[in-house]
Amino acid sequence: AQSVTQLGSHVSVxxxxxxxxxxxxxxxxxxxxxxxxxxxNQGLQLxxxxxxxxxxxxxxxxxxxxFKKSETSFHLTKPSAHMSDAAEYFCAVNQAGTALxxxxxTTLSVSS
Amino acid sequence: xxxxxxTPKHLVMGMTNKKSLKCEQHMGHRAMYWYKQKAKxxxxxxxxxxxxxxxxxESVPSRFSPECPNSSLLNLHLxxxxxxxxxLYLCASSQGRGDxxxxxxxxxxxxxxx
Numbered sequence: 001a002q003s004v005t006q007l008g009s010h011v012s013v014x015x016x017x018x019x020x021x022x023x024x025x026x027x028x029x030x031x032x033x034x035x036x037x038x039x040x041n042q043g044l045q046l047x048x049x050x051x052x053x054x055x056x057x058x059x060x061x062x063x064x065x066x067f068k069k070s071e072t073s074f075h076l077t078k079p080s081a082h083m084s085d086a087a088e089y090f091c092a093v094n095q096a097g098t099a100l101x102x103x104x105x106t107t108l109s110v111s112s
Numbered sequence: 113x114x115x116x117x118x119t120p121k122h123l124v125m126g127m128t129n130k131k132s133l134k135c136e137q138h139m140g141h142r143a144m145y146w147y148k149q150k151a152k153x154x155x156x157x158x159x160x161x162x163x164x165x166x167x168x169x170e171s172v173p174s175r176f177s178p179e180c181p182n183s184s185l186l187n188l189h190l191x192x193x194x195x196x197x198x199x200l201y202l203c204a205s206s207q208g209r210g211d212x213x214x215x216x217x218x219x220x221x222x223x224x225x226x
Contacts, residue, residue, distance in 0.1 A: 034214055041200075042220070043116075043202055043220050044155070044204075046214050046216070049214050051212040094213065098168060099160050099168065100204075100214075105152075
């Protein structure tokens with residue numbers, strides 16, 4: 001079964017610093033990968049998705065992610081963190097065309 | 113319209129009560145999902161409906177009963193719940209169940225069982 005692993009349950013950065021959230025996938029075939037964000041007491045919002053069209057994927061709110069097959073990774077980055085980026089971030093994979101299966105999540109804290 | 117609407121937003125129920133959670137989407141999506149999310153945890157898949165038929169039940173206790181009256185609506189009927197069932201219940205929809213298909217999520221219903 002396909003799965004994703006998020007390294008680091010909590011990441012803290014200063015406002016204006018680089019954001020790097022890590023996600024590794026486990027799959028024998030190239031998977032379709034997604035990053036979602038969840039603000040407190042809210043649902044999940046899609047940031048971006050990888051569907052094999054391009055290895056560098058740009059999403060909303062200045063986020064992007066690069067698919068690296070050699071490293072089985074799909075890390076999420078943002079050049080300059082903003083206070084409003086503080087939230088929970090989930091990497092996900094669509095398991096065999098059934099439904100999204102999520103990693104454990106990473107809490108991003110941004111300090112001024 | 114890219115919204116998935118869930119009602120109610122908050123629900124407090126006793127262990128002997130019967131209640132229902134409702135979910136609605138008007139994007140023409142043919143797959144709908146229920147997820148359960150405990151605090152500080154990822155969403156866990158409960159049920160999947162595809163073309164209004166239940167296609168996946170992730171071994172969910174029978175006190176949770178899903179229903180899909182039509183392609184736009186999804187209900188979750190609750191009966192005899194336990195305090196440990198308290199969680200955020202998320203509804204989602206997608207165009208289909210293809211691998212590249214992203215899901216759109218509602219804001220969730222915060223359920224507290226007392």
